[in-house]
Amino acid sequence: MEKIQDTNIQILKQCSGENCLDNDLLLINNIKDVPLPDSARRTNCIMIGLCTQGEARYSVDTREFSVHPNEAFIVSERHIIDNFHLSHDFEALCMVVSINFFHEIIRNVSEMSALFLYSRNHPVMHYDEKEQHIFKNYFEVIRSRITDNSNHFQKDLIRTLMLAMFYDLSNVIYRAKQGNEKSQSRPDAIFTQFIKLVEDNCRQERRVSWYAKQLCITPKYLSETVKQVSRRTPNEWIDNYVTLEIRVLLKNTTKSIKEITKDMNFPNQSFLGKYFKENVGMSPSKYRKS
Structure with missing residues (x-):
């Protein structure tokens, strides 16, 4: 194909x-x-x-x-x-x-x-x-x-x-x-609620299971519903919002990467750096200089 x-x-x-x-x-x-x-x-x-x-x-x-x-x-x-x-x-x-x-x-x-x-x-x-x-x-x-x-x-x-x-x-x-x-369908309503939760909580939570629990549904059902409505997985949406938050902090603040790591609830700078590079294609420090 x-x-x-x-x-x-x-x-x-x-x-x-x-x-x-x-x-x-x-x-x-x-x-x-x-x-x-x-x-x-x-x-x-x-x-x-x-x-x-x-x-x-x-x-x-x-x-x-x-x-x-x-x-x-x-x-x-x-x-x-x-x-x-x-x-x-x-x-x-x-x-x-x-x-x-x-x-x-x-x-x-x-x-x-x-x-x-x-x-x-x-x-x-x-x-x-x-x-x-x-x-x-x-x-x-x-x-x-x-x-x-x-x-x-x-x-x-x-x-x-x-x-x-x-x-x-x-x-x-x-x-x-x-x-x-x-006439709004249940999948549309769940998707809208999910995105609102991600926007409000992505600095602290990146687990699909946590968002499913807030919505009182199973992670599997959340994943199927979000994929059906948006053609993207919950993890892709979460990564998108987390990465955006990091990009804004890097470009629009003078916070150190260590401080950003703490703000975004990553265990250490190395973990944040790897996560950011996987999603953006460059390290946080290189992105800040670009």
Whole structure:
């Protein structure tokens, strides 16, 4: 069986030649200008777009979706997208965000994180006229900041603008969620509760069994449910949040690695270093200098 290829920012940058911020953020004026793959692709990034005209049809993990004018769409990481069909007049603005940059931006807003988790299974939402105008304004302002390399605080400024945009987008997701609240499945509810627990406790707890106990279910059932909903294991989610916490501490504080080891409840620096390198590809000290 042929291996499913990844789609990430680096690949899309090569195809689109649009405005980008390192390998963290890419803005595409019209996603139709990016050559469509002729086979299934696994997303290794997060795509947020707004359809302005025409129609697009595609499948996410074999589920079919369609996007029409005035609708926003979100494609989250680790999904498999396939069966693209775009009308001849299709146009859509699109922001592509790296997974790490996305989590850096929303890491301290737990309700926002939960709403984006909801959008994994409900990726298409209607925008009213005012919301469309706001999204387009964000797009243009962020693009102007990407091209302004003279600003010493460029990345921090863009991160702040993205957070503001995510607040507005989260409000749209919240409205859609309220309308579908009664129909939320048990697996979706368990997954949302699990992620909230991980966000609140990942500095101290990395055991799947501990999270299962808090949810009053077995570790096996938790693993099966999380994998069913998100295509990732509980351990992958825990590692993702733990690694993000370490990355933020390394980059945004002057704490020593010994202090970070204690903060993150690792038995010693060697253990933390090995864990970090396995997940990030470099040692904590090298990451701090990079």
